[in-house]
Amino acid sequence: MHFEFRDTKTEKIINPMFFGFDTQVADTKVPVITSIMAYPMDVFSNVNQSQRPLVLNLSLQKDGSYIADKITASGKIGFGISTYDMSDSNYTKTGVYNVQAFSNGTPVFGYQFDTFGFNEARYVNALLDYDRFKRTGMRTQELFMTTPYPLSIIRTTPENGIISVAPNLTQMYKIEVSDFNNNKVDVIIPIDYSTLPITVLNTPSKQTNYLLKSKNDNNYAKDNVSVFIPANTFYEDFYLDFDVKDNVLTLQDDYTPVHSNLTITFEDTTSTEAELEKMFIASIDGKKLSYNPTTRKGNTFVSYTKNLGKFTLAKDTIGPRITPVNIKEGKWLSKQTDLQLTISDNLSGIKEYNGYLNGNWILLEYDYKTKKLVYKFSDNIAADGRNDLKVVVSDNVGNSTIFETHFFRKK
Structure with missing residues (x-):
């Protein structure tokens, strides 16, 4: 069970x-900073002579703030943060309330969790x-947008x-992270311009024959x-890995975020009707x-999915x-409180x-983790003597x- 506050006009949830x-909820703890990332934005940009994203070294100061090692950079860059919050009374990790980034004292990017729409939930894939x-499990929130999303x-x-x-131009980048009780921690990142040559090149993205324009409908066959990929299914334009070989569809990979459903269609012209009835579109993982x-419909199979990979x-x-x-055929089960399968x-x-007991439908409770069905005798459907279960x-x-x-049971 859970409770929530909503704006009845907009259906948005409210903090x-x-x-x-x-x-x-007693809360005197400042949010925890686990890592800071720096991102060169294009082939003309670098951070510390690298075109690849970098984890920055942080030093904890006496006042509780952090200062990153000075970075050298040129071109367009952005930053990301991995952070969480905790209260005094438990060790549960929660999201932070407010993040605000500044460049030379001017706000450049931020967010605050006052209210939120359920229809926006999947945009977290763009924020991350x-x-x-997907590769490391690290939740780094990007403090920039390469392509704006609402x-x-x-x-x-x-x-x-x-x-x-x-x-x-000397620059100082600062990130303020705070919780609802205004417990705050700052991260300072000094930035110097550099003309040093790039020594670490970014791995170029794979270029295919299929340039997907995220704002357009896209069809591939x-x-x-x-x-069929409707407009705005993805957040950015990219070269799509699309191919079909030996009846296996390759459709990009699991590292690309998907916002809404796309449509996959297979046609089978060789299987019998009996075989077609037992067929479906499957994802392949190894x-x-x-x-x-x-x-x-006939010999055509359609799946609406947010999955990518092989099908x-x-x-x-x-x-x-x-x-x-705990069921033994023909045995007396009078001392048991339930039946389990x-x-x-x-x-x-x-x-x-x-489930049916003596011809009457019964409530079976399912536990997804244990794959167990449980029927409780407390509903008083079981009869004295013999009981038939189906x-x-x-x-x-x-x-x-x-x-x-x-089985047999005595009330």
């Missing part, structure tokens, strides 16, 4: 601290250094947080496969196949597995399960498994 909860997050919490300038390092919600048409003809945990499926995944489990392509048994 509950505005309603007095800041007085109920998504590639770094996240309402952000406050920025026409330069969108990107600063230009030019000759004869090869062999029996097509992909040797593992996973189900994507798929609709079928193929897969077939699932094996029904789910049902295993009793585990359910699993080897490919397309569980779609539906139903459990039916179906997967996403219609394979079903039925488990039937009987």
Whole structure:
């Protein structure tokens, strides 16, 4: 369970601290800074003679602030921060309330969590250094936008947080991070202009035959496969890795953030009707196949997905597995408070399960982590004496498994 405050006109959630909860949660701790990143923006820019993003060294000062080692740079650059907050009463890591970046004292980029729209939630993929997050698990929040996106919490300038390092200009970049109780920590980054040659080149992005324009609709097709990408599905323009080989679709990779659904279509002209009924569009991860919600019309299969990577048409003809945990056929179970079974499926995944006791539908509670179904006798459906149990489990392509048994119970 959870509670929230919403603006009933906009349906935006409102920070509950505005309603007095800041007085109920003791918080004297300043936010924690875990890392600062520097980002050269293009091939004409560098930081410390590198075109690649760099982690900056930080020194903790006596007043609690941080000073980064002075960087040398030229061209357009930006910064990112990894940070979190904690209160006095527990060790739970939470997001910070406010981040504000300044260049020579002028605000250039920031955000504050006063209110937030659920329809904006996926823009967090644009705020994060998504590639770094997927590869390392580090949540670095970029304090700039290479392509603007409409996240309402952000406050920025026409330069969108990107600063230009030019000759004869000494710059000081500062990041202020604070929580709702105004516990604040500062990070200072001194910047000098440099004409030193670049020694670390950035890995060039792969150029393909398919330049995707993020603001336009995009269609791609090869062999029996097509992909439709609506406008604004991605945050930036890039060269799309698209190919079809041996009935396997390659569509970019998992390190590219996706904002909304794209459409993948496979056509099968060789399988029988019986085979088509058990088929779906699967994602490929090594040797593992996973189900994507798929609709079928004739021999055409369609999936609306935010996934990228490799895809193929897969077939699932094996029904789910049902295993009793504390049920023994023909035994008296009077001392038990519940019945337990585990359910699993080897490919397309569980779609539906139903239980019946003596012909009456019963409520089965499912625990996703343990894959366990639990029926509690407290609903008083069980009869004195013999009880007949039936459990039916179906997967996403219609394979079903039925488990039937009987037991005895005295109320």
